[in-house]
Amino acid sequence: MRTTTVARIAERIGARLEGDGTAEVGPDVVIDTRRATSGSLFIALPGERVDGHDFTEAARVAGSRAVMATRPTDADLPHLLVDDTREGLPALARVVVARERDRGMVTVALTGSSGKTSTKDLLAQVLEDHGPTVSPVGSFNNEIGVPLTACGVDEHTDFLVSEMGARGKGHIAWLTSIVPPDVAMVLNIGTAHLGEFGSREAIAEAKGEIVEALGPDGWAVLNAADERVAGMAPRTRAHLAWFSPDADHRHPEADIEVWAGDVVADDLDRHSFTLHARVDGTTCEHPVSLRTLGAHQVANAVAAAAAALAALTSATGHRPDPAAVAASLSSATTRSPMRMELHERADGLVVVSDCYNANPDSMAASLAALGNILGRRRAADPHTRGVAVLGDMLELGPDAPALHREVGALAARSGFDLVLAVGEHAGDLAAGARAGGAESRVVTVEEAARSIGWTSHDVLLVKASRALALERVAEQVLDLGGPSAAGLDFDGRPAVGEHEEARK
Structure with missing residues (x-):
């Protein structure tokens, strides 16, 4: 947010001020004392x-200039007192976002059952090549992560991406x-979290x-497939933009249409394709x-495009250049940790860590990608062994046992020789793998x-919902050191958004 006085914030969000209202605060808004800045x-x-509330003094020592709280604390800082800080944070974010939208900042919101974080990371990198962009860290996509990310915009921000x-x-x-x-995108509707939705x-x-939140001048970006x-x-009054991973779901009547063609993969299952984009009646290929x-x-990339x-x-109000978008996609990297992270040990062992989130759709995508890698490596090295360490997919409801057995069977069909199953549904995963012909x-x-x-011939996939913390397995196999500090927020509390992928 823009640096401003505590009194001004209190006025805008209706907080009761205790302390020096002339103190200037900003630009950072934090919930973790370790992330506090001057x-x-x-x-x-x-x-x-x-x-x-027990860590406000630690925040002061770390540089914080003011506190939002529900009661006075021992910290010698101005206090913005609200009934509930879980409501005070979004109230602040609404004010911050409204001010920057009034001067022209463009907001992009996206949702879907799977692929949100990867697509968000690709989209942010494309937009960054056109102007200052704020996007979430990891999967900050819940009632805390969304407003916390939004508070990161200021007078220089051109684009805010919100997952x-x-x-x-x-x-x-x-x-x-x-x-x-201003732009709202829906990636897909899958089987994730049927237990919550039914x-x-x-x-x-x-x-x-x-x-439905879009105005008539906005853009609804929808998956045609x-x-x-x-x-x-x-359900929207907005303009329509369509995307598809192939040319089988065309919408030539739309103002914007994007699809992929000529898709090929390398030996590490990195895909190249031709980006087809039609904007205002002009079609181009790039x-x-x-990476x-x-x-x-590929589907994530065309959605981001x-x-x-x-x-x-x-x-801008003008037709953008699809060539620049294609170039940005080609240089984009994986930003959020524990999502299809590829590591290679010195002796040649390959580990892919994809253990931030797991649902039936993302499991299928990861197993397919690693299955392709296994096939290509076996062509060069017949001693290649595929090992999958698989754990629970959370909140699937009464279908959970059957869905876990299906994932185990899919691992076998994808070419994995061995499945190591962990978690509450380990028995179901192992049974499915054995039924498919793999050791488990x-x-x-x-x-x-x-x-x-x-051994140096192994290819390992580590995949489960975040609650199982399976990144520890990848770290130990790779000898990367001690347990990861990722996933913790202020003073040991689970990080904001840690389980939001499992909750949506």
């Missing part, structure tokens, strides 16, 4: 295990009240709230060579890394 505003959020998850009806509508979108139709109903997403078109792994990244073209149109074992997370003798 002049920052510390938000004292309650947590499941600790309370941010939005949902745990039920009305959640995305509430998030769009914080970040009203059906794909219910998921579509909730996700579609994002396009997903019938439930395509069915959202009547090559794209992705990210997996065929599913369509959203970028819509955002650039909103920002039920192990603990602690046992997974040392349960077999690793």
Whole structure:
């Protein structure tokens, strides 16, 4: 946010001020004392295990200039007192976003059952080549992560990218009240978290709230290859932009249309394709060579391209250059940790860590990508062994046992020789793998890394929902050192958004 006085913030959000109102605060807004900077505003959020109010003095020592809290604390700082800091944070974000939108900042919101974070990272890198851009760290897509990210914009920001998850009806509508979108994108409607929603139709109903938030001058960016997403078109007054991973779902009547053709992959399953883009009746073709792994990244890339073209149109009022978008996609890298991270040990062992999130769709995409890598490596090295350390997919409801067995069977069909299964549904994963013809074992997370003798011929996939912290397995196999500090927020509390992928 722009640097301003504490009194001004209190006035704008209706907080009661205690202390020096002339103190200037900003630009950073933080909920973690370790991320406090000189002049920052510390938000004292309650947590499941600790309370941010107990760390306001630590925030002061770290440089914070003011505190938002529900009660006075021992910190010698101005206090913005609100009834609930979980409501005070979004109230502040609404004010910050509204001010920057009034001067021309473009907001892009995206949702979907899978692929949001990867697509968000690609889109942010495309937009950064056209102007200062703020986008979430990791998957900050819930009621805390969305406003916290939004508070990062200032008078220099041209684009704000907001990733939005949902745990039920009305959640995305509430998030769009914080970040009203100029461009809203829906990637897909999958089987993730059926336990919360009950059906794909219910998921579509909730996700579609994002396009209902658009005004008539906005852009709805929709997946033409997903019938439930395509069915959202009547729910918006905005312009339509369509994307598809192939040419089989054309919408030649739309103002913007993007699709992929001539898709090929290298030996590490990085895909190249021809980006076809039609904007204002003009069609062009440009090559794209992705640096990210997996065929599913082609769909993510064309989605990012369509959203970028819509955002650039909103920002300038003119037809953007698809060639520049294609060039940006070709230089984009994986930004968020634990998402298809490729590592190679000195002896040649390959590890892909994809353990931030897991649902049936993302499991299928990861297994397919690693299956392709296994096939190519076996052509050069017949001793190649494929090992998958797989864990629970959370919140799938009564279908969870069957869905875990299907994933185990899919691992076998994808070419994995051995499945090491962990978590509550380890038995189901292992049973599915055995039924598919692969060897399988039920192990603990602690046992997974040392349960077999690793060799230079191994290709390892580590994949589960975030709660299992399977990155520890990848670190031990690669000998990267001690446990990762990722996933912790202020003073040991689970990080903001840690489980939002499992909740949407």
